[in-house]
Amino acid sequence: MWVEGCLSAAGTVPAVALLVQKFGGTSVADPERIREVADHVARCRRRGDDVVLVVSAMGKETDELLRLAGEVSDIRPGREMDMLITAGERKAIALVSMALAAAGVESESYTGSQAGFLTDTNHTNAKILEVRAERIRDAVDAGRVPVVAGSQGVSTERDVTFLGRGGSDTTAVALAHELRADACELYTDVSGVFTTDPRVVESARKMHRISFDEMLEMTAAGCPKPAMRSVEYAHRQRVPLHVRSAFTWEVGTWVTEEDPDMEHAVIRAVVPDLSEAKVTVGGVPDRPGIAANLFRRLADADINVDMIVQNASEGGITDISFTVPHSELDTALEICEAKRAEIGAATVTADPRIAKISVVGAGMKSNPGVAATMFETLAEHGVNIEMISTSAIRISCVVAESEADRAVQVLHDVYDLANTDF
Amino acid sequence: MWVEGCLSAAGTVPAVALLVQKFGGTSVADPERIREVADHVARCRRRGDDVVLVVSAMGKETDELLRLAGEVSDIRPGREMDMLITAGERKAIALVSMALAAAGVESESYTGSQAGFLTDTNHTNAKILEVRAERIRDAVDAGRVPVVAGSQGVSTERDVTFLGRGGSDTTAVALAHELRADACELYTDVSGVFTTDPRVVESARKMHRISFDEMLEMTAAGCPKPAMRSVEYAHRQRVPLHVRSAFTWEVGTWVTEEDPDMEHAVIRAVVPDLSEAKVTVGGVPDRPGIAANLFRRLADADINVDMIVQNASEGGITDISFTVPHSELDTALEICEAKRAEIGAATVTADPRIAKISVVGAGMKSNPGVAATMFETLAEHGVNIEMISTSAIRISCVVAESEADRAVQVLHDVYDLANTDF
Amino acid sequence: MWVEGCLSAAGTVPAVALLVQKFGGTSVADPERIREVADHVARCRRRGDDVVLVVSAMGKETDELLRLAGEVSDIRPGREMDMLITAGERKAIALVSMALAAAGVESESYTGSQAGFLTDTNHTNAKILEVRAERIRDAVDAGRVPVVAGSQGVSTERDVTFLGRGGSDTTAVALAHELRADACELYTDVSGVFTTDPRVVESARKMHRISFDEMLEMTAAGCPKPAMRSVEYAHRQRVPLHVRSAFTWEVGTWVTEEDPDMEHAVIRAVVPDLSEAKVTVGGVPDRPGIAANLFRRLADADINVDMIVQNASEGGITDISFTVPHSELDTALEICEAKRAEIGAATVTADPRIAKISVVGAGMKSNPGVAATMFETLAEHGVNIEMISTSAIRISCVVAESEADRAVQVLHDVYDLANTDF
């Protein structure tokens, strides 16, 4: 039985469940896909599950709307932007609701406002203040499938608001929490979370389950999906997530609370990240306040500094290295250059051709040798480590970009991730 | 001065006016056109006019939404259809409002609901019950340009409703009436109303002005734009219309109350209509109730019968001919065939290759020779008349389709429409 | 190493390979996906592989072009249709080639004609006569990646031709054969071939490898991807196929020649098919020629009859049942009804609510008990079998539609498909 499978995988979903299912843009990109979604929901209903849908705008529609806005105007009043963008989800919920009708499932569409999402007035990036989900709860009780527009609400000033890109996940998690749903399923175009990038390592394996903490470290380390914001939110609200595919419909990866009895593997995943560049400020006097001065200035300019390493001082002179996203490298260099005289630095150099390789695993906490294994393995394969940083359950090394694929491959091998199944 | 021009043309628009301007789909089809609309409104504002905009969905978007609905489902719940379709205008009003901001014009977008359009619950074809235009009036008073979504409202049950295709004209006329606007301008892709079809007669001339009665007879005779529904509505509400182009921006055609002092031309336009077919029920006994029996049955089947002619009886036997749209010909023939035995008719025949040629003009009422001139002219040029019908200000003749272009040309010539200017 | 993985999975791809990679519509649906394809190809090039790309039209573009054709005309001249449709792939190859340039990969786009695909003159469904791939071979030898438009060629009369929907797979297999490529990779939106439908059975497992014969039986049994035509063609040309995902990029399913030493599992997959309906012609005299008469007539009407069962005669009277696609049911019934008197049948009845459940596996040939297990298992779970048919490596049973999911689940369990790995 499907439900038994869920139980065994996640240990959380009862035989007859209330599921919030969120379908992202690619999952409802065209009529054919929308009909597939409706068929899937009809099947869930036949199994006895109650279902609440949260739907994003179709395919690339949000991008398209933003592009149109950019072409009509270089001024983008927030109120009008939200009126514009939220049209995309309205269209999607109406179409999904019609497709459900054709599949024999009673349903009704709800805008964010109708679904009870009350937000602040921060247009284009509103925050949810409260979810008054009575209409949704009533619809479920009446045996209907509510189809809720993702990422939208109504502000305290009665204007339409948008929760920002990726906000549909937030809508889904918030509804799941509010309705005390058994799980929140995020349907997307990937089939789950993998032990590493399958493009780099052929034996990369889809994980059946991962803890919130591990998932958060993976996204922090550069894993692109699911969005960190929704994982954090689900973690806080204690809503089990199921990241799965609306193309293959196979079981995906459950993201849940850590189960102390069940966890055995030390390392769960190797995460490569090629999106950052390294900046080195060289020949800096080793005086208090130098770093503070520099990084305050970078923070004021909204530069996302990730790793920071300061070498031991030699003769009162030291080097400070840090990484920033490629897109922010130019600005970061300008700021360092401008600060150079003030902080007495000798040089400012940049290396855009680096890769950050991270290993993540909750088991690391009780296994002291993980870092040593990582360093040894890279050394054995001639991969030079340029920077290191660690958290309780993650170790990240910066290496040359040209070594990235090899580093990922040998780490995936040494921790035997292809064969460690849960 | 532009305003003087308006005065001389229409006799109704004061120096500084309140104008409701409706922009149809082709007028806002893409960002370039939307920016042109914004520039035009900015110019009107600089001249001192107050402007309220009513905007349709961009280009073919409504068709596209209907197509998507058809592809996801063969069931189309009215509530969901209206949720879907009205997304198109929301998108358009937000974009137009942003373009106005870029052009330096303060504005705000309003959905049908926000603009105060209260409708019945007849989804996909709702009727306006009331227009509570306070927010619009306040915005105008505050010096802003309200941008209102055309063809939509909110029902007495608080659901989103759609007024049907072409409903934006109705929204504009209703707002113009409610706000006591000086005129309602319908911007479209044609430059006005012509004395005949310019594809048929090269010397066809755009009219500066036409009366509501004449305009209504022209649309009844087959003239495609503006839609009869909005003309009737404007006539009833006594709102002067200005049908004009959002491509050339030249002055178009004013549709206004008839001015008894000003009207001189007997005939204003020659209107060809190739959309109908002729049905003849032959050898019918000349008994009371036969026609009633037949046409009641056709009416029950929603057949739009236009012209009806019954020949004089010979020996108690007569023929009845009538015209119907091509699209309804097959159904009409089935009904006549089914009735044939009952009404004792000998034959049922159809001729799809006919054309209806109408001449329209309010001056006809006081000029008895118009019909004679029409018949003589057609006869002189060898055009055979198959059917005739008249109203107070219109004469229509059915001729063979192959004669249509020639008939239109010679009638346009004989009434000297190319040179009769107002 | 990736290449070792390929070797172990398929036993056919050498360390440095020549790969023909075909990307379907969803794989190049938008700029983001096209850039991902380019990144993937760049990575393959860095590994030392030679790559030839075959690209379909973006996303739903072919559907869109067909729709436009339908909206402008009810006449569709073949020459013009092919001029129209092939514009879609031209657009895609140019964009993919530009994306490759941006990813640092030298490439050049080729239309079907430029790539040497010579076809017959059968517009909209042309057959390949010859592939003169010199330009493609030269490009590969020169270190470039040719990007070839799928599904198109030039006819013997020098007109542009289209190979039909799904023809890009054929283009790819033909090129792979002509270039003696090591493998033909079909990138799509599914991650491979599964042991059964993951929507029905949660423990459905992606297969690493399957033989051509099994794959063909699976597609015949209703498995939607890959298209039977391309599998047959690859089988005939002995080109190993790799069906894999352009979304997750994980290793997919290899379709290859059967390896006599390696094959152990008796059953590989359980395939449900809900697309057919059952027709029963009852009370037929048990005379020679009756069935021939009926099925010849159905064949003449292009009805795709799948299964046929004739019951044992009782008193010289028998029943004939057969299945047809739902879309052809009405026509099939009309034909049977029309034939009823002639063949002396008592009744014609239809049941659209059936499901065909097939088990497929090459091991069946040497394992006599497979059918018995299937029937017993269904009986134990109370699933009634209405029709049975078999091939050398497939057994199909018709059951009630409402029993389909349960039947698939219990068969997947009894043959232990979730755990039988290759």
Add this chain to the structure above:
Amino acid sequence: MWVEGCLSAAGTVPAVALLVQKFGGTSVADPERIREVADHVARCRRRGDDVVLVVSAMGKETDELLRLAGEVSDIRPGREMDMLITAGERKAIALVSMALAAAGVESESYTGSQAGFLTDTNHTNAKILEVRAERIRDAVDAGRVPVVAGSQGVSTERDVTFLGRGGSDTTAVALAHELRADACELYTDVSGVFTTDPRVVESARKMHRISFDEMLEMTAAGCPKPAMRSVEYAHRQRVPLHVRSAFTWEVGTWVTEEDPDMEHAVIRAVVPDLSEAKVTVGGVPDRPGIAANLFRRLADADINVDMIVQNASEGGITDISFTVPHSELDTALEICEAKRAEIGAATVTADPRIAKISVVGAGMKSNPGVAATMFETLAEHGVNIEMISTSAIRISCVVAESEADRAVQVLHDVYDLANTDF
């Protein structure tokens, strides 16, 4: 008769003509418009005309393709760009040809290559070397309507080439010349050439006829349509142009050789142009070579300098003012600033808020008072003239942007353009 009308208007088109009709993007933007084009061509054929069509890509498709290119890559190889862009016209010609088939008109589509357009190898902006129009001529002789893809050809190296934006007009004029057509009709979304901008002056009037020289001066003065390149080309090839609307289908404006007997009006049009800005280099020593030095440097940077005025020297010091497009103002200012020391100038200032107002008319050559009238009229209405330049048949004045509308209005009045008909 339509043909008589043409004769009287243009004096060039015989009773039964060979017409090259070019339909721009908006004229074939969707299926409905394409069917309208087909109906129009069918009507022309019934009148006995031979017709050759030249068709642009549908609506905004070329923009869309360029956008896609920009989103997949920042490298745009010319060969691939032309492969991409030309897909748009291929699609359009196939659809138009199908629509003609549905309208009962025999036709065949031709790519640029098939139509015989041989070009140089200058991708994205190729020049026509030769037109080998045999296939087109044969099709016309056989009674078919060839539908030719605009703006494309095949290079001397057998690659697909694109003639650049607006190149369809060039294709049409070149074909008209090559086929010795009686006229080349450019169908667009405006109804002709107006005496001034109808948005500014309500009484602006569409001209029936204008000479090539006047049309060229108008486009040089800022009139947006038709493109100068095609007018020049038609002028050189002596092909009469007819600029007209594919929306209203009314007769437009003929652009032809000047007829010495017919021309009476001194001034034909008032053309406003708000697209330029003024730069003033002040306090320049009045030495030979200073201006040459400056304007050579601007020319080398591809700055389009339009008007140049140098004031009389006072004490050996002078000012030089010139106008450039707004989009090039920043670069122009940088260059002037960089040159300032070298040429010894005191100041560099810019004024972006200017308008150039031009009056154009061939009659000016024999009417000495035109300029005086222009200056007096502007002075009377308090409009200050900042710069003046003249050609044989044009006078341009730069005024403040805020005075532009008033200047245009009073000049249109003083030359009585609303009532001067030809």
